[in-house]
């Protein structure tokens with residue numbers, strides 16, 4: 001068996017086409033969605049993700065506004081930038097690119113955001129709504145990577161209800177909110193959220209119909225951990241030096257041999273990453289649509 005590829009690039013392209021139409025419809029009613037980004041420091045990965053977010057916005061017709069602060073920025077500087085983004089009329093939604101440099105309290109900064117402008121669904125109010133099971137579409141945004149994972153599975157008709165999902169990693173942007181999302185009414189999966197202190201990870205994963213690996217440990221998930229036919233989503237990514245070429249190479253959490261056992265496999269790169277970007281655009285569009293309805 002070779003797993004069917006869950007193609008994040010093709011799926012995200014389709015999502016962006018659909019969003020372009022929705023942005024046109026908003027424009028016809030005088031509403032221009034605008035995404036703000038706040039980047040602190042010059043981490044190469046974060047710089048590249050933020051640049052990608054602005055390119056994506058241009059592709060679908062969303063305005064974008066960028067605030068970049070130097071790595072030497074103080075907490076007061078970050079607070080001031082957040083206050084500016086909360087106040088800016090042209091910014092209908094914004095994100096704080098994570099991780100923030102060491103020394104900044106991410107949770108405290110996320111809490112300063114106007115929850116109505118939180119395009120990442122990471123403000124405590126929006127995460128709280130996810131916990132409460134308040135429907136996301138019309139009330140609050142969902143975190144982008146979890147939303148992208150579910151959208152990818154849905155668009156490939158991978159069954160979710162009643163299935164055993166094992167999520168590896170309990171981070172803020174992926175594992176923790178994903179567990180909440182999968183157990184929501186309507187998705188109805190049974191979730192095991194595993195982490196670095198889980199005793200027998202392989203045994204947990206062997207029971208899973210859907211596996212999501214989001215830890216950033218190259219090739220952690222082995223082929224003999226996978227139930228035949230399972231859906232495997234490879235989210236964590238690490239730059240590993242290729243000993244032959246000496247060049248850095250992006251490596252996912254899932255070993256390539258998994259493709260011979262799984263029923264579905266999202267590649268990494270080109271799987272969940274592009275869906276994360278597309279879901280951010282979707283959150284910005286939905287926030288503007290909510291404005292129209294309010």
Ligand SMILES: Nc1nc2c(c(=O)[nH]1)N[C@@H](CN(C=O)c1ccc(C(=O)N[C@@H](CCC(=O)O)C(=O)O)cc1)CN2
Pocket residue numbers: 048049095096097098099120144145173250268269270271272273274275276277
């Ligand atoms: N505020 C946020 N910070 C972070 C988030 C987030 O959702 N909100 N997620 C990640 C980074 N991220 C977006 O910000 C992100 C990561 C990866 C990709 C992506 O498309 N990856 C490509 C490969 C990238 C490469 O070539 O280096 C892929 O998977 O094909 C998009 C967005 C942490 N921070």
